[in-house]
Amino acid sequence: MDGIDVSDMSQALMESAGNETTKSTEAANVAREKGWVAPEGYDYNKYTSVAPPVQPEGEGDDALPEWAGKAAKYEWKDEFGDVGPQNTELEEMLFRNDYINRTGLKIGNLQNIEVIAESRERPNPVKSFDDAGLHPIVRENIRLCCYELPTPIQAYCIPAVLTGHDLIAIAQTGSGKTAAFLIPVLSQLMGKAKKLAAPRPNVAAGYDPSLDAVRAEPLVLIVAPTRELSTQIFDEARRLCYRSMLRPCVVYGGAPTRDQREELQRGCDILIATPGRLLDFMDKPHILSLRRVKYTIIDEADELLDADWETDFNKIMSGGDINEDADHRYMMFSATFNKECRQLARKFLADDHVRVRIGRPGSTHVNVDQSIVYAEPHLKKQALYDLLLSMPPSRTLIFVNSKSQADFLDDYLFNMGLPSTSIHSDRTQREREDALRAFKTAKCPILVATGVSARGLDIKNVMHVINFDLPSASHGGINEYIHRIGRTARIGNEGLATSFYEEGKNAELAPDLVKILLESKQKIPDFLESYRPADNLVTFDDDTDDEKENEGTTADDDGAWGGIPMGEPDEAPVANPNWDF
The missing domain is CATH 3.40.50.300 (P-loop containing nucleotide triphosphate hydrolases)
Structure with missing residues (x-):
């Protein structure tokens, strides 16, 4: 039997491949003309090499990337007293980085959103960070972050936390939720850090893992559903903890457990974690103990409550209940938060918790x-x-x-x-x-x-x-x-x-x-x-209009208090005269 002649097919394939190459070249030229930079090829060797390549002098971008969780933070020395000195190089990296998001010109649109806050006691919203009664170091770090005025979620959450309330906060995406819980929590802890924090090595003066390692006993536990969000919260915590003895750490899946364990063993006051890796460390009490936790914060809480996480969520939330004092505060933040999630959340919240809604839950903003x-x-x-x-x-x-x-x-x-x-x-x-x-x-x-x-x-x-x-x-x-x-x-x-x-x-x-x-x-x-x-006529079935029952509100109206102008300036929290500065 004679062989099959495939020459025509081969020629057609070659012509097709040639046409694709020409087409891709033409498309690339068009992309350059439109101003797009040239694409970078994927370097497989960067990720498959057994050992990290040696970083060439001045060519850090080409070396194996550093883990986000090992980013530089302010390291405290015992001789600092109550406030650490400035670190110019670290300050430049933390606060003047070109890649940090800055407040935009349309920030006023956020200030005009309807605010609903419900609780038995109604803390008055703060109109400025100066009126919020914050620790001086936190206030200075806010200034370095270039935060000029509190967003609505911050204006209501800061006084709620400072007055000792549990919190459910629902606000639109991009409205400043991370700072809304970090600012008041860190402010509350900074003046008492030396008294509350667990013993830790003097890392800045030298650290020997075999001799100086300690068990991590954080004061704050922040849980986020994704690795990317957890490292982002960690970056914000590094900024707001600057020049204080509060030491933030982050643990998340996918990164080496050994590196994260070593960071925890240097001391940890603020722990940001994804659920899976947190549960791993909770099963190792010689590495991590939650007995000192004062604040448990769940970011994007609906994601954790809604994704078959209830058993693990209960374990995480109850993990802090072994703390020795009855002053454990719980906070939950999200942009969307259905009624089933809120009912589960209330199992852990005090009866006098504050619920803040900025706009309609699940709404977008006009920007x-x-x-x-x-x-x-x-x-x-x-x-x-x-x-x-x-x-x-x-x-x-x-x-x-x-x-x-x-x-x-x-x-x-x-x-x-x-x-x-x-x-x-x-x-x-x-x-x-x-x-x-x-x-x-x-x-x-x-x-x-x-x-x-x-x-x-x-x-x-x-x-x-x-x-x-x-x-x-x-x-x-x-x-x-x-x-x-x-x-x-x-x-x-x-x-x-x-x-x-x-x-x-x-x-x-x-x-x-x-x-x-x-x-x-x-x-x-x-x-x-x-x-x-x-x-x-736009109506949303978002389960928020019938929440007066079981909410514990004592208002004569619908339980809502709206708008940033509410409250008199002299009713805002005052700075604690006993702050150590």
Whole structure:
């Protein structure tokens, strides 16, 4: 039998490959003309080498990336007294870094949001940080952070914490929740740190692990659902603990346990953790004890309460109950928080807890310009490419619903000459941290992500969020949409959110999507007009209107107290005259 002639097929394949190369070259040239930087190739050797490569002098960016949890912090010396001296080099890194998000010009829009706060006792909101009765070092660190005025969530949470209340706080994305719990908690502890803190080695004067290691006994436990959010909270804690003896640490999955254990054994006052790694260390009482914990704070609490975490959540929350004093305070923060989650949360909260709502739970703010674009499934990749080239180059976060889709889309954009990278849970922790670092530094200003990045990430100058895939009900639905688009327009900045809508596939999301657009006064596209409610009357089934029962409020009205102007200045907390400074 004669052999089969495949020469024509071979020629066709060669021509096809040649055409693809030409097409990619042309696309890359167009991307350069539009102002996008050239994409960087993936260096596999960086992550597969057995030992870290030696860092060349002056070429730190090319070496194996450092773990986020080992970032420099202020190390206390016993001879410092009550307040540590300035460290100019560390101060420059902590407060004047080019990649720190700054307050935007539209911060006033956050100040105008309706505020509802409910409790038996109603602490008056603070109008300025100077009136809040904060420890002088915390106040100075706030100034270094360039925080000029409290956002609404901060204005209400600071006095609630300073007056000793448990707290549920629900506020829009990008409204300053992290500082809202760190500022009052650290202020309360700074004046008493020497009395309350566990013994620790004098790290700054030299440290020998075999002789000086101690058991970590934190005063504050902060739990966050994602690794990226936990390291972000750690960065904020490093800033606000500057020049104090309070020492923050972070533990999270994916990074070496040994490194994190060594950090804990140097002493830890503020522990930020993801649930899995925290539970691991809780099972090792010679490394970590929660007996001194004064404050337990759950960030993005609905994620932990809603994701089959109830058993582990109960273990984490009860872990601090072994502390020797009856002064343990619990706080829970999120942008979305349904009634079932709040009912579970109240099992741990005191009866006189304060519940603060900034705007409607699950709402977006007007600083995000939302646009919904109809897209055929087979044309979405081309539509994404055209959208990216039609706008000035800027940090762009693209969300998809699956890890495989994140990889495919990253490859597509890279091959089209665009500087992209991707992040999802199948990536190693070192790859995830490196991808975020490349995104922050604009080496790769396009980041393709799954929902792992939707929670709490605060990255400077994210101008555009694109929902390549709108979240389905199984991927969090409208709550996930809120968290995703909240990655732009942070703390008073403006941003754009574009979502690709597929007929049929996204129909279940359409009614809630239209309500969100109407609530934030956005344009409703023609293909969603059929979902517009009658008389444009927007109502949300968010379980918040019937909460007076079991809330413990004693108000004659609806329990609401609204607006920053409420309360007289002389009713604000006063600075403690016994502060050690």
